[in-house]
Amino acid sequence: QKEVEQNSGPLSVPEGAIASLNCTYSDRGSQSFFWYRQYSGKSPELIMFIYSNGDKEDGRFTAQLNKASQYVSLLIRDSQPSDSATYLCAVRTYNAGNMLTFGGGTRLMVKP
Amino acid sequence: NAGVTQTPKFQVLKTGQSMTLQCAQDMNHNSMYWYRQDPGMGLRLIYYSASEGTTDKGEVPNGYNVSRLNKREFSLRLESAAPSQTSVYFCASSEMDPSYEQYFGPGTRLTVT
Numbered sequence: 001q002k003e004v005e006q007n008s009g010p011l012s013v014p015e016g017a018i019a020s021l022n023c024t025y026s027d028r029g030s031q032s033f034f035w036y037r038q039y040s041g042k043s044p045e046l047i048m049f050i051y052s053n054g055d056k057e058d059g060r061f062t063a064q065l066n067k068a069s070q071y072v073s074l075l076i077r078d079s080q081p082s083d084s085a086t087y088l089c090a091v092r093t094y095n096a097g098n099m100l101t102f103g104g105g106t107r108l109m110v111k112p
Numbered sequence: 113n114a115g116v117t118q119t120p121k122f123q124v125l126k127t128g129q130s131m132t133l134q135c136a137q138d139m140n141h142n143s144m145y146w147y148r149q150d151p152g153m154g155l156r157l158i159y160y161s162a163s164e165g166t167t168d169k170g171e172v173p174n175g176y177n178v179s180r181l182n183k184r185e186f187s188l189r190l191e192s193a194a195p196s197q198t199s200v201y202f203c204a205s206s207e208m209d210p211s212y213e214q215y216f217g218p219g220t221r222l223t224v225t
Contacts, residue, residue, distance in 0.1 A: 008152055043202055043216035044155070088154060099145075099170060100214065102154035 003027060004091050006103035014111055019076040021106050023089030026070070032092035033065055033072045034100065039085045047087075048074070079110045114138055116217035118203050124223045125193045133188040133220050135203030143206045144186040145170075145214065146178060148199040155202065161186055193224045 004025050013019045021035075032051055036044035050056045050063040050072065062075040072091075076083055089103040116137045125131055137144065142163045147155040157170030161180040175197060177189045186205075190197060201220045206212040 004154070006154075043219055045216070046213045049213070090155075099157050099160065100155075101171075102147075102156070104152050104154040 002103075003093060003101045004089055004103035006087075006089055006106045008104055009107040010109050011106055012109045012111060013079050015079060015081060017079050017110075019079045019083065019108055019110070021074040021076075021087050021089075021108065022071060023073065023091075023103050024071045025089075025091045025093070025101075027091070027093040027101075028067075028070065030091045030093050033063070034090040034092075035061075035063060035072075035074045036088040036090060036102075037085045038088055038105065044088055076108075079108075081110050081112050084108055084110045116203055116205055116215050118201075118217035118220050120220060121218065122221050124225065125190075126225055127194060129193050130189065130191050131193065132190075133201055133203075133222075134185070135187065135217055136185045137203075137205040137215070138184065139205060139207075139215065140183070141205035141207050141215075142183070143208060143212075144180065145204040145206075146176075146186070146188045147202045147204065148172065148197075149202060149219075150199050158188065158201075193222075195224045198222060198224045 034049045035047045038044040048063045050065045056063045060077045064073045086105040088105045090100045093101045119134045145160045146158040159178040161167045164183045203217040204214040206214045
């Protein structure tokens with residue numbers, strides 16, 4: 001079982017819809033969770049991080065964390081074609097010496 | 113303020129050749145990292161340096177060596193390249209430990225034939 005799992009997609013949503021991206025992790029002791037966005041051929045850039053159970057909102061983005069169920073999700077409201085990218089979930093895992101473990105990423109396509 | 117820079121951007125090697133990937137950051141960050149990214153595999157940590165003068169192995173260190181030359185620079189060396197090392201390599205830095213935002217360089221696309 002991979003430490004951090006994501007559906008590879010592609011996830012296709014129409015412009016203006018809500019895109020929901022999910023990530024599960026196996027290390028129950030994980031404390032910090034990050035969402036990175038990566039455009040094709042570019043480097044990852046941080047969108048959001050979350051440490052506590054519940055929701056964290058930043059503009060059109062909402063990160064949701066449920067430690068009991070070991071999943072973290074990213075909601076993108078009013079999706080735009082410019083949101084089309086691969087979204088990487090990263091988890092700071094004690095099993096990996098407190099380093100970040102990345103999921104394989106979910107490719108999001110927002111259609112005009 | 114260039115952030116994290118990497119050289120070269122592209123490289124083709126023959127099996128058995130060696131090369132060094134260079135990385136530099138101008139954000140005065142303490143921690144630096146080397147990742148490789150393969151299709152569908154996400155980013156996997158090769159080596160990291162928590163501070164100047166220290167380096168540690170990550171998830172996939174075999175076939176690589178690193179040097180933290182000073183606070184700014186962190187290089188990755190392939191002593192004898194193999195086709196399995198064909199990948200995109202990213203260098204990253206963060207202010208302190210990985211709980212802080214990691215800033216990534218533009219990447220090096222390496223092909224080993």
